[in-house]
Amino acid sequence: MKFKTFAVFVGPSVLMMLLFIAFPLVSVFLQSFQVTQPVYETVEVETCTPGFLEQTCVTEMSSVPKLDEHGEIITTTTFVGLQSYRNVLEPDRAWAAIKAFDWRGLQTIDFWKALRFTLTFTFITLPLVIGTGLAIALAINNAARSVKGPVIFVSLLPFIITPVIGALSINWLFRGDGILTAWLERMLDRDIALFAQAWTIEVLMMIYRVWHVAPFAAIVFYAALQTVNHDSLESALIDGATRWQRLKYIVIPHLMPLIVFVSMIHLMDTYRAFEEIVGFSSQGYVISLQWLTYDFLVPDQAGNRSVSRASASAMLTMIGIAIILVPLLKRTWRDHRRSH
Amino acid sequence: MKLKTLALAGAMSLMSSVAFAECAFENTVPLKSLSAGFEAWKAVTDAMAECGNFEASLDQEFREKQPEAFAANPSLYHIGGVANSTIIPLLNAGSIRPLDDLVEKYGANLTPNQLIKIDGKIMAIAMMVNTQHLMYREDILNDLGIAVPTTYAEVLDAAAKIKEAGVVEYPIGGTFKTGWNLGEEFINNFLGEGGEFFTDGNMPNINNEKGVASLEVMKALTEYMDPEYLVSDSTYVQQQFQQGKIAMSNLWASRAAAMDDEAESQVVGKVVMAAAPMGSAAPATSLWWDGLVFATNMTDEEADAAFRVAMEGIDEEMVKANNDAAVWLVPGYAPGRLAVGAAATAAAGARPYPGSGPMGIMHTVLGNGISDYLTGAKDAATTLADIEAAYVTAAKEAGLVK
Numbered sequence: 001m002k003f004k005t006f007a008v009f010v011g012p013s014v015l016m017m018l019l020f021i022a023f024p025l026v027s028v029f030l031q032s033f034q035v036t037q038p039v040y041e042t043v044e045v046e047t048c049t050p051g052f053l054e055q056t057c058v059t060e061m062s063s064v065p066k067l068d069e070h071g072e073i074i075t076t077t078t079f080v081g082l083q084s085y086r087n088v089l090e091p092d093r094a095w096a097a098i099k100a101f102d103w104r105g106l107q108t109i110d111f112w113k114a115l116r117f118t119l120t121f122t123f124i125t126l127p128l129v130i131g132t133g134l135a136i137a138l139a140i141n142n143a144a145r146s147v148k149g150p151v152i153f154v155s156l157l158p159f160i161i162t163p164v165i166g167a168l169s170i171n172w173l174f175r176g177d178g179i180l181t182a183w184l185e186r187m188l189d190r191d192i193a194l195f196a197q198a199w200t201i202e203v204l205m206m207i208y209r210v211w212h213v214a215p216f217a218a219i220v221f222y223a224a225l226q227t228v229n230h231d232s233l234e235s236a237l238i239d240g241a242t243r244w245q246r247l248k249y250i251v252i253p254h255l256m257p258l259i260v261f262v263s264m265i266h267l268m269d270t271y272r273a274f275e276e277i278v279g280f281s282s283q284g285y286v287i288s289l290q291w292l293t294y295d296f297l298v299p300d301q302a303g304n305r306s307v308s309r310a311s312a313s314a315m316l317t318m319i320g321i322a323i324i325l326v327p328l329l330k331r332t333w334r335d336h337r338r339s340h
Numbered sequence: 341m342k343l344k345t346l347a348l349a350g351a352m353s354l355m356s357s358v359a360f361a362e363c364a365f366e367n368t369v370p371l372k373s374l375s376a377g378f379e380a381w382k383a384v385t386d387a388m389a390e391c392g393n394f395e396a397s398l399d400q401e402f403r404e405k406q407p408e409a410f411a412a413n414p415s416l417y418h419i420g421g422v423a424n425s426t427i428i429p430l431l432n433a434g435s436i437r438p439l440d441d442l443v444e445k446y447g448a449n450l451t452p453n454q455l456i457k458i459d460g461k462i463m464a465i466a467m468m469v470n471t472q473h474l475m476y477r478e479d480i481l482n483d484l485g486i487a488v489p490t491t492y493a494e495v496l497d498a499a500a501k502i503k504e505a506g507v508v509e510y511p512i513g514g515t516f517k518t519g520w521n522l523g524e525e526f527i528n529n530f531l532g533e534g535g536e537f538f539t540d541g542n543m544p545n546i547n548n549e550k551g552v553a554s555l556e557v558m559k560a561l562t563e564y565m566d567p568e569y570l571v572s573d574s575t576y577v578q579q580q581f582q583q584g585k586i587a588m589s590n591l592w593a594s595r596a597a598a599m600d601d602e603a604e605s606q607v608v609g610k611v612v613m614a615a616a617p618m619g620s621a622a623p624a625t626s627l628w629w630d631g632l633v634f635a636t637n638m639t640d641e642e643a644d645a646a647f648r649v650a651m652e653g654i655d656e657e658m659v660k661a662n663n664d665a666a667v668w669l670v671p672g673y674a675p676g677r678l679a680v681g682a683a684a685t686a687a688a689g690a691r692p693y694p695g696s697g698p699m700g701i702m703h704t705v706l707g708n709g710i711s712d713y714l715t716g717a718k719d720a721a722t723t724l725a726d727i728e729a730a731y732v733t734a735a736k737e738a739g740l741v742k
Contacts, residue, residue: 037739038432048457048668049692050466050629051426055453063542063740064695065432071636073433076739087733108718108726110708176568191509196567198715284518284570284711292369295708301520303407304428304738325345 032084032311036077038065053220084312088292110292111313115320117286121206122270122324129266130208130259133217138247140218141225152222159215165278170208198285205276205286213269217262224258225251257335264328271321350561363391363652369645371395374402374409375421378594380468380630380666388419388653402426410435415628415635418646423630424695425703427456427464432697436463436633442647449655454669456556456631467654468632468666471690472528473513473582473616473625473681475596476588477607480507490625492557492617495588495591499564502587513577513589516714521573524626528590529554531626531691532619542740544731546706547724555713555720559625562714570711581611590625596678597664613681615688617648623685626693629669705730 040063048057064269065073088107097105107113136155143151173180174194185192194200228251236246252259274290277283283291296310370393375381377398384394399405402421407429409416415435422430430436438461443450447465455480456464474489481488481498486503489495499511515521523543530537535550562569566580578595580586582605593638598604599611632650634643663674667682673682705727713723 035737035739037737040739045459046457048455048458049627049693050453050456050469051627051686051692055455056692057457058692061540067434071434084737087737104717108712108722176566191565195571281517281571283708284522285715299404299407299429300700300704301403301425301428302695302697303432304697304700304734304740306734306737308737309733319466 028311032315033081034077035080035084035308036075039074039076040065064078080308083314084308087222087309088312088316090156110287110317111289114115114287114289114292117202117290118271118273118320121202121209121273121276121288122267123269125206125209125213126263126266128206129213129217130262132210132214132222133262134255135220136214137221137225140222152219154213155218158211159213159219161212163212163275164279166212167205167208167275170204170211171280174204194213195280195282199280201280201282201285205273205280205282208276208279209270209273213266220262221255224255228254257332260328260332264325267319267324267328271324272317289313289320293317346612362387363649365391365648365652365669367391367393367645367649369393369642371419371642371646371649372417373397373419373421374399374406374417375419376400376402376423376630379597380594380662380668381421381733383658383662383665384421384467387655388649389659391649391652394649398651406430407433407435409581410635410637413637414639415637416636418635418642419650420633421630422464422633423470424628424693425700426695427633428695428697428700430633431458431463435636437636437643438463439465439634439647442634442643443600445644446648446651449651449671451669451671454631456629461564464631464633465650466629466669468630468668468670469682469686470592470594470628470630470667471616471625471682471685472524472590472592473623474614475591475599475611475681476614477584477610478612479610480587483507488612488614489588490615490618492561492619495617496560496564498588503564508585508587510564510566510580510585511587512561513572513580513591514561514565514569515572515574515577515589515591516558516562516565516569517573517576518570518711519707520703521707522570522710523703523705525558526554526706526710527703528616528625529557530696532617532622532624534619534621537694537702538698541742542735544702544728546702547721547728551724552720553620555710555723558710559714560582570714582606593667593682594677596681600664600678606651613678615681615684616690618688623688623690625685625690627686627690628693630666697738698735701734701738701740702731705734 042061043064044059045062045064046057046059066075088111090111094106094109097109102127108117117156120336138149140151140155172178175181181192181194194204209311232250233246236250241249273288274294277286277291293310293313295312296306299305372395373385373388374397375385377400381398385398388394395590396416403426406420406422406426410420410430411433420430420436427436440462443455443462450465454466455462456466474495476488480502484501484507486498486501487494489498496511502508502511514525516525530546530550533550533553535554536545539545566572566585574595575590577586577589577591578598581589581591581599584606593613596613600608604607616623618624631656634646634650638646654670656670659668659670659672661668663679664676667675669681709723709727709730712726713719713720718726732741
């Protein structure tokens with residue numbers, strides 16, 4: 001292809017990527033080292049608010065931002081180095097807790113609490129998603145031709161449902177005296193409160209995530225199953241290989257690059273777990289790193305938001321994803337080198 | 341919610357083009373409003389729409405949109421609906437206008453109680469008050485011969501008796517959902533203990549015996565609540581009441597009407613409102629007001645029209661048609677049995693919610709931090725110390741603490 005043609009085709013997408021990915025990233029990166037705040041002055045203010053019959057007035061000192069001549073709030077931006085990262089990570093407290101082997105102490109710091117959940121969530125769901133995905137793919141592959149279409153459709157359904165809606169519906173099935181909790185209570189003849197402690201919520205979240213993502217893995221694996229070498233399978237059959245042996249020595253090695261691919265996608269997605277926290281309103285028990293970033297960014301009722309800490313937290317999430325992807329990337333790179 | 345808002349806005353713009361029937365004048369200036377979406381706002385904006393050329397956005401996420409929308413020039417909305425806390429960002433940015441001249445021209449029907457004054461200038465027109473107060477099942481308390489509780493100690497006593505009698509499994513309901521709701525519960529109790537949230541220089545002041553007392557009351561209450569209390573918001577508690585699962589709760593006055601809603605409630609007429617339980621200094625609750633503000637960045641002609649339309653929205657006619665939707669401050673309101681609790685709470689000296697910039701941060705860190713105490717992860721002193729530390733970090737970043 002001529003370079004010019006290539007450039008014309010690629011140009012728009014490069015431009016879009018710069019505009020919508022690179023620039024925001026650079027801006028977040030810069031903001032994580034800066035703090036922008038209004039200039040406040042302390043003034044005495046009398047505030048009168050309604051009572052039921054008469055007003056109550058209070059006079060107190062309050063901080064009011066200064067406005068410039070155009071009526072805009074005057075802000076100052078200062079370079080604070082790694083202060084925002086320190087505010088998120090709280091290294092002194094974390095280190096003190098680690099030195100004293102105080103796990104609970106470490107878990108009282110938001111970031112480390114979120115990291116603990118995010119990592120367990122990511123690494124427990126990973127094998128489950130791969131396993132379930134493979135099982136669904138094999139089931140579809142072995143289904144009779146006449147029912148294949150409906151089976152594919154039904155197994156894809158969870159993946160099509162909007163994540164927040166899916167999480168909310170599972171929440172409502174189990175929350176309080178939801179249908180499934182009521183059923184479980186009747187079966188086990190005891191009172192069950194699934195949203196009253198952290199571990200049951202975590203289990204529900206993991207079930208939800210596997211339910212939601214396994215179809216994606218399944219459809220990828222199913223596509224790959226169509227290209228398994230039939231000669232090898234037949235010769236294995238002649239050699240007396242069992243179904244399990246054929247799966248282990250022929251099918252899985254064939255699928256390996258795609259298993260790595262699905263794992264990478266899953267790690268990236270799950271490390272950014274967010275819908276589960278919101279959908280299950282689990283903030284009181286477990287939080288994830290992505291939710292922490294969001295929480296910094298949401299303005300409170302008085303309009304304050306912690307943009308710098310949110311930026312720092314977002315950068316830390318990116319670094320985290322990069323780190324957990326390293327083993328898989330190394331593997332892909334090795335395979336790539338070998339194939340040349 | 342978004343869809344509902346859109347549908348509502350659509351319906352309203354349709355209505356505005358046909359119905360001038362009950363408005364005293366015909367409005368010719370296109371006007372828009374942005375407010376919360378609960379029942380009272382729906383009643384008020386419906387009444388405003390009768391004047392024509394008016395479009396209302398009712399949106400539960402209004403507080404995230406309002407500061408930016410009102411800062412635009414010209415402002416994207418002419419009329420805003422705010423409360424104690426959500427007026428702060430607008431005040432700080434100077435994006436709402438003083439109303440003294442407009443009140444003088446068109447505000448003959450307003451009572452002095454409705455005029456929110458900041459530094460002597462009228463900045464907002466209040467239309468209703470809201471507060472959390474005690475709601476209880478009269479039939480249950482009468483059956484067991486329990487007097488109406490007036491303090492949390494009595495609430496706990498009553499709860500123990502109700503539980504022992506086996507009337508309901510969880511006698512108490514509470515809006516203890518992590519985040520805003522949980523923060524508000526602490527604030528209520530801390531105000532009831534007579535606490536002040538800040539010392540000079542916006543430094544936090546909750547790690548003291550008043551803070552500990554507040555936490556202890558909350559924890560004692562959770563013993564009698566459904567164990568899933570950390571996900572229970574106002575709507576959930578309202579449903580618990582309606583389904584007869586709880587006997588008492590310190591719940592929002594704006595939820596009172598739902599108890600008598602025959603379509604939803606199995607306890608019509610059985611839930612009675614009383615004053616919020618007393619803390620050691622004041623009722624353990626806070627008084628809120630909801631009201632109207634007007635953008636700075638619009639022409640005087642628009643401001644004139646917006647104010648006149650708003651006055652039509654909160655007139656006697658509207659209140660008469662929607663008497664039980666809220667505890668109105670508007671003349672013509674006839675406080676019924678549903679408003680008894682709010683009136684008694686205010687009479688007992690409930691303190692207003694102390695909305696301010698630092699308070700916004702304090703509310704957030706309280707809402708995020710208290711669950712650790714309730715689940716037993718931290719003791720009271722550590723919880724409060726950690727919340728203060730979180731407050732200082734956030735307040736420094738916001739520039740409120742040096």
